[in-house]
Amino acid sequence: MTGRDTDRPDAAREEDMVVDLVARAGQEHAGRALASPSGAAYADWLAHEARLEASRMERRRDMRRSRDLAARVLARRGVERALEGGLVPRPRSALVEHPAVRSAPAAIAITDASRVRCAPWLELSVAAGSGRELWEQECDRWVELPEGLPLGRYVALGVSGDSMEPLLTAGDTVLVRIGAAPSAGGVVVARLGDDGYVVKQVGRMTSRTIELRSLNAAYAPVRMKRATDTVLGMVVMAWSERTG
Numbered sequence: 320m321t322g323r324d325t326d327r328p329d330a331a332r333e334e335d336m337v338v339d340l341v342a343r344a345g346q347e348h349a350g351r352a353l354a355s356p357s358g359a360a361y362a363d364w365l366a367h368e369a370r371l372e373a374s375r376m377e378r379r380r381d382m383r384r385s386r387d388l389a390a391r392v393l394a395r396r397g398v399e400r401a402l403e404g405g406l407v408p409r410p411r412s413a414l415v416e417h418p419a420v421r422s423a424p425a426a427i428a429i430t431d432a433s434r435v436r437c438a439p440w441l442e443l444s445v446a447a448g449s450g451r452e453l454w455e456q457e458c459d460r461w462v463e464l465p466e467g468l469p470l471g472r473y474v475a476l477g478v479s480g481d482s483m484e485p486l487l488t489a490g491d492t493v494l495v496r497i498g499a500a501p502s503a504g505g506v507v508v509a510r511l512g513d514d515g516y517v518v519k520q521v522g523r524m525t526s527r528t529i530e531l532r533s534l535n536a537a538y539a540p541v542r543m544k545r546a547t548d549t550v551l552g553m554v555v556m557a558w559s560e561r562t563g
Contacts (some may be wrong), residue, residue: 406486406506408559414492415463416440428458429472429497437461438473438494453516453551462494465556472497473555476508476516482533483518487557493518494556498547501529506554511543518554 419439420431428439439458453474462475478491483506487493495508501521508518509531522530522540529545543549 406554406557408487408491408557408561409465411492411558411560413465414558417461417463419459419461422457422459424454425456425458425474426454428461429474432461433470433472436464436470438464438475440475440492442477453510462492464494468496468555471499474551476518478518482535482538483520484535486534487518488559488561491557491559493554495552496555497552499553499555501545501550501553507531508551508554509543509549510551511541511549516551 417437419428423431425439425441432439438461440460440462441453441456441458464473473494473496475492475494478487478493479489481489486506493506493508501507501524503521503524505521506518507521508516509529510516517531519531519541520534522532524530524545527545528542529550531541531543533540
């Protein structure tokens, strides 16, 4: 016993002695029980329970593996569908930038830029957690619309996070056609309440709801209200530094 133990109050030392006595009594009782005929049955019961618990753990592990595999398969198929739909990231060097005619909030810049086949390029990242209002962002840069795109209202936004890897990664730029109706397998930009703007792939849809999926299997799908104030539009083009 150390000097520190001798300084403890008598009541505390007596409490420790009682705990030790109870523990030893329990060990002795367990030993006698297992040595008796009924103790053998008790041991068999313990073994049976252990096997059941092991079986339950194996089933839970198998379920987790099955869910992980299903998520990876869905994610891979999601990438394939996006590529089949024409969303193949172009090299960043193909992105043509122009200074804006005037610096203005996005709500005004979208109309200004559409007159000369351009889209405002905003610093606001497309990611949960942004939490800022898109239309209030000042814009002094425009992106030229690639040939072949129909006239309309567009906005170019930066991507952050890894939820859409490997198709889109942080630092990529997406071009969104505002108001375009979402389609299954397509990629959209939507707002999840106060969490900000996200870029996701469209899963199952009903007349009232829309499922948003990530291409990274680590992220679970999200179901949200299908409305003009939640779905900004469809992603029709992307530029990436990884594409040479």
